[in-house]
Amino acid sequence: MLTTIVTSSHLLVITLLILPILTTLNPSPVPPPWATSQVKTAVKLAFFVSLAPLIIFLNEGTEAIVTNWAWMNTLTFDINLSFKFDHYSIIFVPIALYVTWAILEFASWYMHADPQMNRFFKYLLTFLIAMIVLVSANNMFQFFIGWEGVGIMSFLLIGWWYGRTDANTAALQAVIYNRVGDIGLILTMAWLATNLNSWEMQHMFTASKDMNLTLPLMGLILAATGKSAQFGLHPWLPSAMEGPTPVSALLHSSTMVVAGIFLLIRLNPLMENNQMALTTCLCLGALTTLFTATCALTQNDIKKIVAFSTSSQLGLMMVTIGLNQPQLAFLHICTHAFFKAMLFLCSGSIIHSLNDEQDIRKMGGMHRLAPFTSTCLTIGSLALTGTPFLAGFFSKDAIIEAMNTSHLNAWALALTLLATSFTAVYSLRVVFFVSMGHPRFLPLSPLNENNPAVISPLKRLAWGSIIAGLLITSNLTPLKTPIMTMHPALKLSALIVTILGLLVALELASMTSKQVKVSPALSPHHFSNMLGYFPMITHRATPKVGLILGQTMASQTVDQTWLEKAGPKMITSAQLPLISTSSNMQQGSIKAYLSLFFMTLCLATLLINSL
């Protein structure tokens, strides 16, 4: 009976989320309060409904796999509609709905001046449905539907203000980088279909027991690299900040970007025994977390800093997967959703209050002017840096402890610890520039945070950032035994490294009031500010190579070769000498004709004599 409640609740959740979209499918336009009255209410209700399976799971440990409908079944291959309600999806769905509820309420304030607010909410709702399909999928096809769905909605939402060139470029960037990742996912799906003859998770896990899975796992890692903005396919995430802040808060911090990591968590039984895949994840994650943390140090746009922070935490999640600890990665996904969404909402509140100013060099003193928002910003930053006993501590510290006590790549460990200290540096930088000091903006700014549509979501997410870590770790027994025995220095390494970063940042911040130049003319600063020169190089080199290849093909291959060297012109050039020689010979020269006549006469005489 309890499994019935679990599955029915999930069905109810999906129905509640689809209903508002169905009400828009008639030609007449929806009334203006549709966004708040229907969409936000639907998400709120869906959240409370999704708590039922969560409570049943925590109480009884009920997990379920449901196969509903034989969708496309052939003699040899089945594709069904099947849902997996294991502890990953049962815990993630309420968290995603809680965060989305807060973001929708915030968006009703943030986007109130937008004439297309209803369509914005519809897009967000469609995204949410795709995400829930993704996390509850029990086969690769359904997973892929959710995967592509979130990718498309990301494109539409990043390019929301499509009149702006940068927004269009960013949306295109997101789609193209995700597509490169999709190549990996489709490769893996094809390999799995041909070799294991099934796309259902359980079949894949049992059928692949002793096989060499390196190729499909590399495909999966490529997919995660694209979707979760790992190094190599990462530039789309900071560019995605062109979209409105609710989009950044929902998609590009809490839910969509974790889809890649979620894929690796779901398919972890395939990865457990393959050391090469695990090492790739470890090194790629360590590189990503350090590189993006370095880039975040010198950015001046508040949203870009938070975006790079997201990318850095995604790298940390990848490191955790590389350590063969999927449950810790999932814990970090859950806690990260709360404080990162809160950081984005605080940024959005500050941006709107300062008349759409996004440069932190032009903010300041928000501590007195917007106390609640800067408090939440501070709480979010503290949770991000892993302050003991806030949400981020339980996941981040556990990850770093697992890394310290593992016998794996020490270089990856060093990079991750350095990235942890950088996290403290740029978090303090944000708090310093935004909340502390004196205002650096004009006095007549529309400062107003005294709106329940702003305060309530921030309050809810602040509560989540404080207690979520404790709640999740207290309620779940770890599936992999954590190693608790280590040297005190290893145990405290995360804290020491964070405090060191904080002290360095404080020292540097105190120097800002003493220096004359605005930004230093140093190469490390340029490297960090220009995002490691990565976008500059790849976004110019790749199209240039393609275009040069196209030009070479068009002009050299088609024009020059087929038309000149192999085709008509070759015939012309071969025939012309013969033609000119023979026409030159018949120029009316008597001597030539006479010599030809005598030569023919001699030849004829010789022939007749020889016969």
Next chain:
Amino acid sequence: MGAHLARRYITETDTEPDPKKKFEFGPQVGLPDRNEREMVATQEQMNLAQLPVEQRDYCAHHLLKLMKCKRDNWPAFLSCKHERHDWDYCQNQDYLMRMKEYERERRLQLRKKRLAVQPEAA
């Protein structure tokens, strides 16, 4: 903290044991009354609890008690501290025992080397 690495790669490269390989000296060398450790949790119990393979170690009985405590006491999720501590303590003792076994192997290797050198010196 990194002494084992310094010993393995720089100072005592020939005697430092490799933790991934089987130890040369058996567990009863010099300790005749030593018996093999016994698992307290039975296979049936662990199968019923669906424990993953990595968690079926010598502390599994504490883990089973912890899982039962959590199941029985929910929603009072903070009331299983004692069981959790027991499990953690058992894991800690297990870890220390592994460290001691390693140290024992290392000292036996050093003793072997010392005994090999002695007749040559004599």
